[in-house]
Amino acid sequence: MKIALYQMHVIPGKPEENMKKISEWFNSLDEEIDLVVLPEMWNTSYRLSDLNELADEDGQVIIPFLQEEAKRMNKHIVGGSIAYKTGNDIYNRAIIINNKGVLINTYDKAHLVPMLNEHHYLTSGEKKPRIFNIDDIEMGTIICYDLRFPELARSLALEDAKVIFVTAQWPASRIDHWQSLLKARAIENQVFIVACNTVGTCDNNEFGGHTLVYAPDGTLINSLYEDEGTLTVELDFETQEQIRESIPIFNSLRTDLY
Numbered sequence: 001m002k003i004a005l006y007q008m009h010v011i012p013g014k015p016e017e018n019m020k021k022i023s024e025w026f027n028s029l030d031e032e033i034d035l036v037v038l039p040e041m042w043n044t045s046y047r048l049s050d051l052n053e054l055a056d057e058d059g060q061v062i063i064p065f066l067q068e069e070a071k072r073m074n075k076h077i078v079g080g081s082i083a084y085k086t087g088n089d090i091y092n093r094a095i096i097i098n099n100k101g102v103l104i105n106t107y108d109k110a111h112l113v114p115m116l117n118e119h120h121y122l123t124s125g126e127k128k129p130r131i132f133n134i135d136d137i138e139m140g141t142i143i144c145y146d147l148r149f150p151e152l153a154r155s156l157a158l159e160d161a162k163v164i165f166v167t168a169q170w171p172a173s174r175i176d177h178w179q180s181l182l183k184a185r186a187i188e189n190q191v192f193i194v195a196c197n198t199v200g201t202c203d204n205n206e207f208g209g210h211t212l213v214y215a216p217d218g219t220l221i222n223s224l225y226e227d228e229g230t231l232t233v234e235l236d237f238e239t240q241e242q243i244r245e246s247i248p249i250f251n252s253l254r255t256d257l258y
């Protein structure tokens with residue numbers, strides 16, 4: 001499975017410009033790419049106090065946009081997340097669309113970030129992420145700060161996820177946490193961690209890039225640095241089976257103790 005991740009410089013507060021950027025990025029991709037990954041809150045960036053006006057109401061604009069793009073490009077889209085308004089609530093919602101243009105999964109970010117006062121502007125998700133299946137592979141996604149809570153990634157691994165996507169607008173000041181936590185989540189769950197961050201700034205926030213992919217044994221398959229760009233990788237699921245056979249952690253789990 002060939003994957004391209006967009007380490008995007010999201011334009012704060014400009015959903016239409018960001019949609020245009022994404023279409024242009026899709027156009028730049030090789031035909032052989034099967035699946036594309038976008039970052040967190042790519043429609044609005046962190047213009048939290050303006051989300052009431054900026055968030056996509058019931059996904060009415062962005063979901064059809066991504067559905068059309070998925071069909072046009074014949075690619076699956078792990079659509080990062082968007083600011084999604086429904087009634088009086090605004091969620092940070094992950095959107096997954098397959099290459100036929102079908103919306104196959106959503107997940108609302110469960111852990112809101114206290115350092116950004118996210119709970120003043122967003123409603124937290126109340127359900128854990130669900131597994132989705134693309135090309136016969138079980139996958140799951142979490143969003144940014146969720147990464148600090150290993151239970152969430154573990155719950156996906158226990159439901160047989162082979163790939164966990166982490167989409168983010170992770171700050172440059174804590175990029176060492178980003179790399180270390182992603183690597184730990186890969187090793188402890190023996191999954192591919194496919195992690196897409198942004199670059200650039202939004203008001204006082206500077207985002208740190210380092211979009212990367214870890215193999216299920218924690219080997220870094222590929223990484224970007226601090227510039228906007230595309231990371232492409234190919235996932236080898238046979239190697240994952242070998243890693244799981246050589247260190248069979250799931251057979252050693254002590255669910256009677258924890």
Ligand SMILES: O=C(O)CCC(=O)C(=O)O
Pocket residue numbers: 113143144145146148169170171174177
């Ligand atoms: O956990 C962190 O250090 C950053 C989290 C974050 O910025 C986010 O979830 O948007």
